[in-house]
Amino acid sequence: MIQLGAVFFGLGLLGRVAWKIGISPIPLYLVGGLAFGVGGFVPLHGIQEFTSIASEIGVVLLLLLLGLEYSASELTTGLKRSWMAGVLDLVLNSAPGAIAALLLGWGPVAALAMAGVTYISSSGIVAKVLGDLGRLGNRETPVVLSVLVFEDLAMAVYLPVLTAVLSGVSFLGGLTSVGISLLAITVVLVVALKYGRFISAIVDSPDHEVFLLKLLGSALLVAGVASQLQVSAAVGAFLLGIAISGSTAENATRLLEPLRDLFAAMFFVVFGLNTDPRSIPPVLGIAVALAAITTLTKIVTGWWAARRQGIGKMGRMRAGVALVARGEFSIVIAGLAVASGQVDGQLAALATAYVLLMAILGPIAAKYVEPIGEFFQRRRQMA
């Protein structure tokens, strides 16, 4: 109990420090986990059972809230409007991860996982940064958000595929499991669009306590059933999130946010705990190279998408840089891959180092892109 209390209290302090200096707390949680875990300074014992369950719940809640974030109609209109930018984003940003994994000789399964790690921007960090910097009213912001919406949908397809491949099932078995999940996604989207209010009505309740219990219960149930069907638990929670809509979704988000932050913090710590800090230095160079390349590829994505909407040069730059941050979902993907035991153990170290860099770099770059851009514009005018 004392250890657990100390862990939570420490996380609270870290989170506070992080937002104060203007970065996401995710890298600090990871570092916290690294410091205490296997091969760290102070190995923790005896709380593994709780922390491992807490981190599983953390993943379910992370994905449930990702699903809740966008309504089904936002997803479909977003897909129609931004699919070209989305495809460019997908190709440019998943390639570096996949190529790196192949060059390291980790095999195609790890390449698929690393593709996901470098592809997905952290919608949490991006939304928070845009809000903090007062950029929600900017013209390029809808462009950034629609790219995030596309990534969200891509995750719905990607996660089941990854889970199927990771579970090492035969080609045919993999196809059926992917088929099941694709079918499930289609059904959920159609149901959410047409009958979303019924699903919402099932979990909705004017009483906060009842509502919270029903939500959490249904999320864990759906997640559990999904993992029984060989579709990852995370996907189940994500689809439930999409199916819940309207005011129910808003209330659910408000209620679940603190819980998600709590359990997600545990998830990051546990991921850090299970990663041996001594395995990071050997992959640090690769992580830095990947960070540099994928920062550029995200900027290109944002630049191109914003230009198509007729936005000026500064706005294009802002859109690109806003997308740079990677975070929670990269770790979720790496976590799934490592837990399956199908990939090289170094993948966890690489993903950790990469997310550490990107989660810190993203918000800082977003903050300073404007002054730097203005400086260069002024110099050009003087010359």
Added chain:
Amino acid sequence: MICVNVEITPLPGIGTRQDFMIRAGRRVGVITYRDGRFELILSKASDPDSCAASIPLSPEEANTLAGLLGAPQLVAHLREEHRDIAGITTRQLPVTAFANHTLGETALRTRTGVSIVAVVRSGNAHPSPGPDFIFENGDLAVVVGTADGLDAAAEILHGG
């Protein structure tokens, strides 16, 4: 009346942005968050893509601001419409005597011959209120009628 083109842009996961270009070449608008908060935005003069200010407003503050900007317009608009009819004017009268009472209870039309065409409450106009419309403290009634009728109505609504 000159129309202003308001651009409505959905912000997935956040809310909606509604803005328009003013003649000075800057964008002015409002972000409505899903949870009902508002933000008043104003674009930079140098870069119309980005914002010089985004000012968070509570629903009450937003209502008040809307009232400051909108209520005189409403009266001016009505006055314009009734200008052609001789002897008819529009006035904005504070309702102090009928808080928590219905519009029907004022019996304004039978007593003075004027009609209440709208009620402005904390910046929002409630057009054509019915007889069961319940007044609140601070309501402004937009009343149309003859000058004499309006004087009598002002007295009644003010607590005559």
